[in-house]
Amino acid sequence: MSSSTEVLVIGAGVLGLSTAAELLRRGHGVTVVDPGTVNASAVAAGMIAPAFEALADWRSSDGRLDRGDLFRSARAQWSAFAAAFDLPLHREGAEWRGGDLDNVASQLRWLGFPAERTADAVVTPADWRTEPEAVLTRLRTLPGLTVIRGQVRRLTTDGFRWTATLADGSGLAARAVVLATGAAGSLELPESAARLVTRVHPIRGQIAVTDRHLVERAVRGPAGYVAPCPDGTVIGATMDPDRTDLDPDLERGDALVRACLAQIGITESLPVTWRVGVRGATRDGLPMAGTAGPPGLHLALAPRRNGWLLGPLVARTVVDELEGRAAGPFAAVLDPRRLA
Ligand SMILES: Cc1cc2nc3c(=O)[nH]c(=O)nc-3n(C[C@H](O)[C@H](O)[C@H](O)COP(=O)(O)OP(=O)(O)OC[C@H]3O[C@@H](n4cnc5c(N)ncnc54)[C@H](O)[C@@H]3O)c2cc1C
Numbered sequence: 001m002s003s004s005t006e007v008l009v010i011g012a013g014v015l016g017l018s019t020a021a022e023l024l025r026r027g028h029g030v031t032v033v034d035p036g037t038v039n040a041s042a043v044a045a046g047m048i049a050p051a052f053e054a055l056a057d058w059r060s061s062d063g064r065l066d067r068g069d070l071f072r073s074a075r076a077q078w079s080a081f082a083a084a085f086d087l088p089l090h091r092e093g094a095e096w097r098g099g100d101l102d103n104v105a106s107q108l109r110w111l112g113f114p115a116e117r118t119a120d121a122v123v124t125p126a127d128w129r130t131e132p133e134a135v136l137t138r139l140r141t142l143p144g145l146t147v148i149r150g151q152v153r154r155l156t157t158d159g160f161r162w163t164a165t166l167a168d169g170s171g172l173a174a175r176a177v178v179l180a181t182g183a184a185g186s187l188e189l190p191e192s193a194a195r196l197v198t199r200v201h202p203i204r205g206q207i208a209v210t211d212r213h214l215v216e217r218a219v220r221g222p223a224g225y226v227a228p229c230p231d232g233t234v235i236g237a238t239m240d241p242d243r244t245d246l247d248p249d250l251e252r253g254d255a256l257v258r259a260c261l262a263q264i265g266i267t268e269s270l271p272v273t274w275r276v277g278v279r280g281a282t283r284d285g286l287p288m289a290g291t292a293g294p295p296g297l298h299l300a301l302a303p304r305r306n307g308w309l310l311g312p313l314v315a316r317t318v319v320d321e322l323e324g325r326a327a328g329p330f331a332a333v334l335d336p337r338r339l340a
Contacts (some may be wrong), residue, residue: 014181
């Protein structure tokens, strides 16, 4: 059986659903197709953390990178995005503990973020937080959005329309397509798009959840982070490049949890459950948001460890381009063709 839609979004992670929501808000007809299995977006901590993520990138690159403006702008878009779709947004800030406090405070300020040095921490109001599962559910069920459970196997075009062929043999025709398939690369695509998708590499991440409420805001440090979540507290996270298996690594995980809890002064061991996800990343650590080459095919892919922070910005960039509007200030740095 075949059906048609104006814009087809493939993938219901944070990038696919944010883009679908933005399209819907601007009056487009949208269908999302996704197999409905747990994805990286559902596993994430949900930190919207321009300050500490810009700091992490800056420190790990010997000071050659400054993501401050991009990340600040991404977070700024969250206020309107959350208001438009009635999404949870917690603005309690975040803090750093575990030594090196004067340096951390001055580096955050150098990157353009407010930072206050207290006796045992550096506190910034710049980092916020959302609730991934609640947001995914809310966006998936937006009135007017069609969501189909399925796996797209092949995407073809006759130059005017796109046809997605699903694993069950059914077809979906669309004027435009947004590919938001995360780290998965199993879809047959036109050659120029397929080449860009091969630039996405997987990074596996493992995070622990305890039902104890341990912190009032995200606490970060050299070992990792401890952050509030609706179920209690999340503790994370590992970054394993080029790993795609979803089995928790218990030994490494326990060491991570112990070190992160020590940062907040907890030495007892707590029962935790594990979540594992695989995020897509590019070689420069920034997502692909924009055309894949053939007219009507757009990418919203590979935000590495910042998919939640970057979701609304990626969505806006992709939808502006799809509508033929003037490119936003970050369209060039996010243009997928930079990786061709
Ligand atoms: C442990 C962990 C903690 C994290 N914490 C944070 C955080 O605090 N803040 C933050 O900003 N980011 C965080 N991240 C990163 C963030 O989760 C990712 O950057 C983001 O989820 C990636 O979103 P996505 O939409 O690109 O991919 P995904 O969430 O993986 O979604 C892609 C979707 O596409 C579907 N799909 C794939 N192929 C097909 C196909 N052929 N047909 C149909 N559907 C298909 C998949 O099933 C999936 O549902 C974390 C990640 C991990 C793993």
